[in-house]
Amino acid sequence: MAEKMLAGVLVKVNDEGYMEDASQWNPEIAKEIAKEIGIELTDKHFEVLNYLREKHAAEETLTIRKVGKSGVVANIKELYTLFPKGPLKFSSKIAGIPKPASCV
Amino acid sequence: MKKLLILGAGTAGTMMLNKLHKELDLDEWQLTIVDQYRTHYYQPGFLFIPFGIYKKQDVIKPKYDFFPSGVNVIFNEIDKVVGEENKVLLKGGQVLQYDFLIIATGTQTRPDETPGLTDQLWRKDIFDFYTVEGALALHQRIKNFEGGEFVLAITEVPFKCPVAPIEFVFLADAYFTKKGIRDKVNITFVTPMAGAFTKPVATKMLSQLLEEKNINVVADFYIERVDNENKQLVSYDERTVPFDLLTVVPVNMGNDMVERSGLGDDMNFVLTDKYTLKSVKFDNIFVIGDAANLPTSKAGSVAHFAGEILMENLLSAMEGRPLTAKFDGHSNCYIETGFGKGALIDFNYTTEPLPGTFPLPGIGPFGLLKNTKVNHYGKVLFRWIYWHILIKGKELPIEADMKMAGKKRVES
Incomplete structure (x- = not known):
């Protein structure tokens, strides 16, 4: 485990840069992580991030399909537009929750 | 008579039926199993059919061959579970009451x-x-x-x-x-x-x-x-x-019955406590096998390991004791790699597959994360083990909890 300075806060992150403690998260930290990935966050992005954090707190398993059908975005395509190349990997990283484990 | 009802007579449901038939006092408990199909498939064998290694007759047997005597068997479609009223509705209007329910309706390809x-x-x-x-x-x-x-x-x-x-x-x-x-x-x-x-x-x-x-x-x-x-x-x-x-x-999605019963997630897998294997919604409903939304593999080996934990917790629940057995997500898979060789992995919720030997530390005979001929024979032998031991609910010399002995921690 390592620590990283993000938006003036020393946050715990793993080898891949995912936050280890979701409670350390705030919107400013999100913006910095997003900038590293190359994404400028809009209100729509934050709607997705809040949804992910809510589901994570409720210990629900997250999949691209689930987010796509959640109503937060219109469809999976929109999720890809918001977070190109890794809709769930990148959105989870920015939301300060663990990398989705998918199956197994 | 108290009633125990099992929905689904695939690998997990049949195995649980056999275990319960041995464990419960049959003067006190009436066991019933429901499934809409009469054929039991040895699903690990499907992989070999496209390459002409297995034929259809190698992977099918009548379900009846695996049911113990004295249990009720109903071949019918399940409409839904009404958890608040401890009953299950079948197609055509038949109603089944239960004291305890086990859902083992698996997963389907869509x-x-x-x-x-x-x-x-x-x-x-x-x-x-x-x-x-x-x-x-x-x-x-x-x-x-x-x-x-x-x-x-x-x-x-x-x-x-x-x-x-x-x-x-x-x-x-x-x-x-x-x-x-x-x-x-x-x-x-x-x-x-x-x-x-x-x-x-x-x-x-x-x-x-x-x-x-x-x-x-x-x-x-x-x-x-x-x-x-x-x-x-x-x-x-x-x-x-x-x-x-x-x-x-x-x-892959769980049975539509799960959705109609309001017991599942958006993929129709039953919301299940990953340690106790109890439905998160009802205290007298348990879940086993692919039907559960557990964060581990959907595989027969998982159902087998979970079966022991479920048995223990079910007996506790029947006697009004707290559920103390905890499932660790143990999974064990042979990986056929071609040319008469195979690999083997063994893991759980928290420990990823690691190299080593299995099931005996330092001895094997199977090599974990290694590509060997012996592992391939393990896979070949498994079909016999499946038909004769696993779904009949008999003991295998492998413990339900995953063991670290014989495994080596490595950096990925």
Whole structure:
């Protein structure tokens, strides 16, 4: 485990840069992580991030399909537009929750 | 008489029925099992059918062969569970009351969930091997395949038996090599996951094997649709993979009955406490096998290990004691790698597959994360073990909890 300075806060992150403690998260930290990935966050992005954090707190398993059908975005395509190349990997990283484990 | 009802007579349900038949006082408990189909499939055998290694008769037996005497067997469709009233409704209006209910309705493949999958090329150039019909049809097509783009694609996670698609491409490599046309076949493995497998150490080992066998991996490819005209897969981020012969792992979903009963998640898997195996909604409903939304593999071995924990907790619940047995997500999979060899992985919720020996520390005979002939024999022998020991609910010399002894921690 390592620590990283993000938006003036020393946050715990793993080898891949995912936050280890979701409670350390705030919107400013999100913006910095997003900038590293190359994404400028809009209100729509934050709607997705809040949804992910809510589901994570409720210990629900997250999949691209689930987010796509959640109503937060219109469809999976929109999720890809918001977070190109890794809709769930990148959105989870920015939301300060663990990398989705998918199956197994 | 008190009533125990099991929904689903596949691997998990049949195994639990046999265990309970031995354990419970049958003067006190009436056991009933419900399933809509009469044939029991040895599903691990489906993988071998496309390559002519197994035939249909190697993987089917009547379900009746595995039911103990003195239990009620009902072949009918399940409409829904009404948890508040401790009853299950069957098609045609039949009502079954229960004191305790075990849901073991498994997972089904849903090719209709992917646009274009079941259009004009379905079962002509596009197949699945998770149904006996699909596996048999694919065998006919592979026999006549003379070369080109041979693609295996996973549409969605989670899916049943996470190692099966990797085994499939390994066996395809061996099959086309023996046929003398491997140089004319380009084999590609397409997955929505970040790599060949989800856990880092196993992914590294399997990726090396895939590379050695000259199998391409296209990762992070989430299929939006199958383009039948141009014979290609199209992802949500508009990448394409061409195919001449496509084999898919269709979207997996739990039984529709779960949705009608309001017991599941958005994929119709039953919301289950991952440690106690109890439904999160009702204290007298337990869940086993692929039907549960547990964060571990959907596989027979998981159902087997979970079975011991479920048994213990069910007996506690029947006597009004707290549920103390905890499932650790133990999973154990043979990975057929072709040319008479195989690998083996053993893992749980928290420990990823690691190298070592199994089941005896330092001795084996099976090598974990190693490609050996002995592991292949393990897989071959498993069919006998399945029919004669596993679904009959008998003990295997492997403990329910995963053991660290014999495993080596490594850096991924």
